[in-house]
Structures are given as structure tokens and as C-alpha cells.
Amino acid sequence: EAGVAQSPRYKIIEKRQSVAFWCNPISGHATLYWYQQILGQGPKLLIQFQNNGVVDDSQLPKDRFSAERLKGVDSTLKIQPAKLEDSAVYLCASRTIRRDIQYFGAGTRLSVL
Amino acid sequence: AQSVTQLGSHVSVSEGALVLLRCNYSSSVPPYLFWYVQYPNQGLQLLLKYTSAATLVKGINGFEAEFKKSETSFHLTKPSAHMSDAAEYFCAVSVHAGGTSYGKLTFGQGTILTVHP
Numbered sequence: 001e002a003g004v005a006q007s008p009r010y011k012i013i014e015k016r017q018s019v020a021f022w023c024n025p026i027s028g029h030a031t032l033y034w035y036q037q038i039l040g041q042g043p044k045l046l047i048q049f050q051n052n053g054v055v056d057d058s059q060l061p062k063d064r065f066s067a068e069r070l071k072g073v074d075s076t077l078k079i080q081p082a083k084l085e086d087s088a089v090y091l092c093a094s095r096t097i098r099r100d101i102q103y104f105g106a107g108t109r110l111s112v113l
Numbered sequence: 114a115q116s117v118t119q120l121g122s123h124v125s126v127s128e129g130a131l132v133l134l135r136c137n138y139s140s141s142v143p144p145y146l147f148w149y150v151q152y153p154n155q156g157l158q159l160l161l162k163y164t165s166a167a168t169l170v171k172g173i174n175g176f177e178a179e180f181k182k183s184e185t186s187f188h189l190t191k192p193s194a195h196m197s198d199a200a201e202y203f204c205a206v207s208v209h210a211g212g213t214s215y216g217k218l219t220f221g222q223g224t225i226l227t228v229h230p
Binding site: 033040041042045048091093095102103 | 205
């Protein structure tokens with residue numbers, strides 16, 4: 001089966017600009033996660049979707065970050081405006097309801113200058 | 114709330130030597146525990162998982178981990194290191210007792226494994 005697809009792989013922007021990342025989960029996976037991985041740290045959950053509904057966004061900086069999963073399939077994560085400290089790898093993961101394994105995409109590496 | 118501590122941000126071994134990566138967890142409910150590996154510029158790949166069955170868990174590439182409740186530990190081992198094992202390893206805990214954060218993974222800081230010829 002195809003894995004979790006993410007694009008773009010790399011993005012360089014200046015602070016105060018906006019940026020969007022896209023994720024297409026494994027077919028049939030109802031649960032989708034976005035993680036932020038800052039260099040030298042483990043991934044940190046930003047938001048969790050169950051189908052097209054938000055389950056947990058307690059760690060999402062809502063003043064600048066937003067995410068949606070309108071049709072319960074692919075998802076977009078947006079940052080507006082970006083700050084220097086947003087430089088990180090943004091990982092998308094998906095999981096079926098029946099299994100407890102999350103499958104990760106290759107991530108999008110964001111550099112904010 | 115749950116948390117994970119990985120002891121040692123860098124571990125260096127010789128090829129053929131034992132690999133031991135340490136992980137201690139904290140959880141208010143029985144945890145599920147995972148080890149993931151991340152190669153440069155790639156996403157995370159699952160090595161193995163503990164989900165309340167056998168305490169000694171075998172994973173891919175010859176890795177295994179033992180769940181020790183009394184020590185709140187889930188250390189990762191491999192009897193003989195290979196050059197291809199060089200990567201960053203993450204221990205993670207999740208909650209599977211219902212609630213809105215079902216399945217949410219909390220990761221440790223990661224351990225970079227270097228293998229010398």
C-alpha cells in the first residue's frame with residue numbers, strides 16, 4: 001500500500017510570510033496527526049483529526065497555525081505569519097481505528113529566515 | 114499525562130558490539146510503548162511496539178525491547194550492531210484508555226546512534 005505522502009519536502013520563507021503543507025494519509029486511515037519536530041527534539045503533536053473532526057489541538061498555536069481536513073482524507077497545515085522559531089520538520093502521520101500503529105510521512109522541512 | 118525520558122542523546126558503539134538505548138516512561142494508565150527509527154531526511158519508521166501482551170518484544174532488523182513495569186523502563190537492545198543501524202531512535206508512549214487524546218504519541222528527545230567500523 002502507498003505510504004503517507006507529504007509536500008513540499010523543503011520550504012524556505014522569510015519571517016512574517018505564510019506557508020502551507022499538504023498531507024495525504026494512507027487510504028482508509030481515519031485518524032490523521034500533524035507533528036512538529038524541532039532540531040534535536042522529539043516530535044510534538046500539534047493536532048489530531050478523526051475523519052474531518054478535530055480531536056486534540058491543545059498544542060496548536062492557534063494565533064498563527066491552522067489545519068483542516070475538509071473531506072476526511074487529505075489535510076493542510078498553514079502557518080500565518082511565520083516566526084523564526086517555526087523552523088522545524090512538520091510530520092504527518094495516519095492510523096486506522098483498529099490498529100495502534102501510526103505511519104509517518106517523510107516530512108516537510110521548513111526554514112524561516 | 115505521560116512522558117518519556119531517553120537517557121543519552123548520543124550513543125556510540127563499534128560494529129558487532131551490543132546496542133543498548135535507554136528509555137524510561139511515566140504514565141498514569143497502562144501504557145503502550147513504541148520505538149521508532151529515523152534515518153536522515155526521512156520520516157519515522159516503527160521498530161517495535163509493546164501493547165500489554167508479552168513483555169519481551171521483538172522488532173525488525175534484530176532489535177528487541179523489554180517492558181519492565183517495576184522500573185518503568187522500555188530499553189532497546191540489539192546483540193550486534195551493524196553500520197546500517199546508524200540513525201536516530203525515538204521512544205514513545207501512548208494512551209489507549211479512551212478520552213480525546215486516544216492514540217496520541219508522546220516522544221522522548223531521541224538518541225543518535227553512531228556505529229564505528
